[in-house]
Amino acid sequence: MTTETTPPVANRVPSERTHHGDTLVDEYAWLTAKDDPATIAHLTAENAYTEARTEHLAGLRTELYEEIRRRTRETDLTVPARKGDWWYYTRTVEGQQYGVHCRRAVRDGETEPPVSADGAPLDGEEVLLDGNLLAEGHEFFALGAFDVSPDGRWLAYSTDFSGDERFTLRVKDLGTGELRPDEVPDTFYGTAWSADASVLFYVTVDEAWRPNRVWRHTLGTASTEDVVVHQEDDERFWVGVELTRSERFVLIDVHSKITSEVLVIPAGNPTGAPASVAPRRQGVEYTVEHHGHRFLILHNDGAEDFALAYTSADAPGDWVPLIDHSPGTRLEAVDAFADHLVVSLRVNGLTGLRVLPVGGGDAYDIDFPEPLYSVGLGSNPEYRTGQIRLGYTSLVTPDSVYDYDLVTRQMVLRRQKPVLPGPDGRPYDPAGYEQHRDWALADDGTRVPISLVCRAGTPRDGSAPCVIYGYGSYEASMDPWFSVARLSLLDRGVVFAVAHVRGGGELGRRWYDQGKLLAKKNTFTDFVACARHLVKAGWTAPDRLVARGASAGGLLMGAVANIAPDAFAGIVAQVPFVDALTSMLDPTLPLTVTEWEEWGNPLDDPEVYAYMKSYTPYENVRAVDYPAILAVTSLNDTRVLYHEPAKWIARLREIAPSGDYLLKTEMGAGHGGPSGRYDAWREEAFVNAWMLDRLGRA
Template identity: 45%
Template sequence: MNAKRLLLSKLPLLLLMSTIAISCTQDKSHRKAYQWPQIDPPIAAIKPHVRSLHGDTVADPYYWLNDYFKKGPDSSAVIEYLEAENAYTDSMMKGTEALQAKLFDEMKGRIKEQDESVPYFKNGYYYYTRTEEGKQYFKFCRKKGGLDAPEEILLDVDRLAEGHPYYAASGFNVSPDNRLLAYGVDTVSRRQYTIHVKNLETGEVLRDAIPGTSGGSVWANDNRTLFYTQNNPATLLTEKIMRHTLGADSDGDGVVYHESDNTNYIGVGKAKSGKFIYIYSGGTLSSETRYLDADDPMGTFKVFQPRMPEVLYSVTALADRFLIVTNQNATNFKLMECPFDQTGQEHWKEVIPHRPDVLLEDVDEFRDFLVVSERKNGLTQLAIRNLKDGSEHYLDFGEEAYTAYPSANPEYNTSTLRYGYTSLTTPSSTYDYDMVTHKKTLLKQQEVVGGYNGADYVTERLYATAKDGTLVPISLVYKKGFQKDGNAPLLLYGYGAYGATMDPSFSSSRLSLLDRGFVFAIAHIRGGQEMGRQWYEDGKMMKKKNSFTDFIDCGQFLVDQRYTSSAHLYAMGGSAGGLLMGAVANMAPKLWHGIVAQVPFVDVVNTMLDESIPLTTNEYDEWGNPNDEDAYEYIKRYSPYENIEAKAYPHILVTTGLHDSQVQYFEPAKWVAKLRTTKTDNHVLLLKTEMDYGHGGASGRFDYLKEIALEYSFLFALEGMVD
């Protein structure tokens, strides 16, 4: 449901097929229809429940399915229903078990099991993670002074995860004196972390254990004070910024900021220079920053600039002044500066003006340089500014469609920029860039075990015309030998919410689709921020339907251009992209042969009316608050659950997690239950609930591939490509 909890694309490894073989898979005569078992699906019980609001009365017979979440009387019945749906899915997909196993081995076989991340330098140490053969997790390590120094294993996550179906460790944060490591642990997949502190000299994990947090933390410069974000235990909202002193009981931690507006997210961070600690409070439309001298942890945070209506701003500290990225009178944002002792907006001076064709996304500060992340024509740009002489230049990436971004750059006193680069055909790559000499150095490119040649694949950037005349970008990739005759299967992915951009990137798992003749495409629809801030504004609130019609228009364009046909067109999206899937299934059911809806946000009205559901109130500026009658009517007209009709739908696979904190399991469960009893077709409808996981699926680096193998097998079954 949220950009900050954006479901990263799980779209998903051996290059076994030649160009000739791929061409053959596009020929329907070489396919054999999968025989779906003729068994009856589970039918959820109907229990009376009525929603009445704004003079509108709506029956919701599957409302009871939220009882496991609400700890209601039907909790056990909910689990029984979800398990019955799982058993049905397993039975329906039984004929694909061999294929699923093959796909899993294929995709896992492309992953280098014994691997190491590119080390980054911070405060005298090189930090990195490494993985071992057969292990699901990783080890967090460092070396002092140089890469030839002895290795210190700071955290062995492989060992810590033993015995846990789910284990996530994050928020690694080493104290300024390099002696202590703070880190967060979640063993339930609800994104509720307990912060622990480890003495790196003795190996002892201190008795300090702070539950109910977002996982991250910030050290003050005294090496004994931690600031962290505490979540509300029921709604999971980021609610308080707390101050913890080592050795003290966390029950006595002090509140340094309490967010009174439950539509805002809050967080705490630290300037790269180490001089300031920040508290950020922001919603979709406005924000506010507080700051504190990191040498004075017991001091009082100061308001940088009081919140202004419909103005967002973020703060970065240089050695002698603050920089401010803001949209004040600047739709695509601009860069301002002010002195340390005069932070009110009346003292802000312009550094980079607003540009109608360039979105200013972020700045990354160094002692002598500033790296500005921008977006133009839907693509990322990195501008390098020399703070000494004011000169500026851009990095040249040399491809038509790509993704580039600043990577790990924790060191302030350096002239080297670490950045990442990828495209639909270029594996994830890490570069160092000397901002003085302009020299690029490739440090590492993701290895695809078994061999990979990017020249065997073709990527294109297309534009579909939306119904209102807007040009919507589409990025796509396929293997050479593809014939544009309408017979190829095509998977169209979309998200379109929170201003999150779905930039083109490489996936080794996706090769299992491409090597079997699939085309993979991303629809860069409104609601994201690919084409600037207005692109987002035109796909949210009372313009949300633009996201859905854009996606439909992209699908129709690909059919019209003979990249595929409706008999071979598939759609996929997760979370807010799952809402997209539900909406396009209702609005254009005949366009798609099949849909994969991952953890879909499909019961929008009821969720946005229930403030006890985690993160609901944070979403009002994204979807609208249905307590307002106009918002209620608009949301109700597109919410997938509300708009199921007695008509034929595509084949649909729905996935969810019982412990999902972002989109609760009962939304997809209710949607499937209602679809089963309403739709008029005999197409396949499957619900798979991971009983041990949450929003992002499995935590191990291989287990998630089983989910992808299921999704791909569903698509291959619909294409008659199981053998």
């Protein structure tokens, strides 16, 4: 019998599957039946148990939530970005969950973006879309597309009210404010307008939730008359669509994890057949940006960390080198403007921007002052411009928006996200905090970077509590970022660390390759090495260390729980990919086939099967003393299905019953959790309160 003060017991209903002569027994496969009342009853019981077990933290949760809210300027306005004759921006209003998307006409002689000191509406603004009105009556709300036509007349936007990332696409007349009859259900991210705004391209998914079709919709016609422009039948590949900044071409990106192809359609001839810039070749990735008479090609053909080339836009052919490959300098993107190119890159674990003047002159890198930071291009919709907008942040510097003059090389701070006074009433002072770069030594001798932030003067005697965060997949880099919610931890003496483990992209493509497929275990052992290093270096102690990760980072959390349960006092696994082997064995599940080039194909390859079985968390739960574990998931998640953590927690309770395991399921959300900002703050306060409790700082 289950009560709210005793852990729910999931019924054991063993099912068996045999692969490569090996039998997998799954006692909790019945939890995959999302529509079964028994499944919903079990998740509801888990939520009630979690609430009861954390009831003593209710006051702290409220306190942390109020600290986030108090430090945040709730009525605020982004820095307007110019596109044609309009300034576009988003406002937030105190008490409202979602942003209000607006624009204001550019006035005669106006070259600087307009400002609003108190976040109030700009004089003369037009409200394009109010997320709060759209969300009324819905527990969840998310925007997919938000795409204004080149002439500024139409807005294509799409909405999701369940969290499953299946959107309904609509078109709004910005002149009258009325919705057009054009409406397309079950679309995916990505849209592109034709040059004359008579045609809208969009994307749909197949039954496995793989974006596989690009469609052409002519305004004023029924969606049943829409035409498939490209259909991708190779299940390893997914598709996307966008309009180039120059507004000259519609790009159809066809990409697997390791191979790509780009098709182009002249935006002035939207009914034309898409043409390939370069046919796909296994293992060769490239992206395309249009610039004048040429297509810029960022590629890895014989260039592990990528090189930049170009080819004719009129008759694509051979690639002419523009920036040669330089090992250790990972080129990540190229943005073209009329007179300059801007390359986004990373060196030694830090992001950077390199400017290439088109009409002559040497390329140069933009300098930034801090030892740890993240920088990247912001909203830059204008092709003919002499300045770029960039975003900058660090572990101690709030999100900052700069305009950078490409000719004078002068940088102007347009806005730094306000951090209002905290509970002590004092304004935020970055000098009150320290950020550090440290290095751990992995088992194979590899040096693994760690980024840390703490209150100034935090002792290095092992007495401080610490949270260590990790991800380590898909070449995604966990670059330093600022967090208002994190201040509540730092001010309670907590050290926050990010382990830049292999599988991410912090140190280039090789760093990624050394943490995927049959080298995936490096991700897990790197993280454990980072945790051990923090203890050895005096930052913390095992009984004062909590690990946190989400999605593929949740896989990391489950793996390190099995590998080194003694290294942590607690583990937070959010939307965790903890049943990876079972998912990768089922090609009917969302994303499975496209993911085989990341994890391997255990269905056809016995070596991959054995390797994955040796590390996937669900299969490797042991009868040991685990640290306390909090798993957080969402019922409508299409990326990591809710039943993975539900099954994992059930198996932990069965095999290692002495542990403290909690499961919290958002019953009306998707992969990103609650959609409204206040709800997201409450969720973060919940997790932070649990971590502080494990760290002895509740």
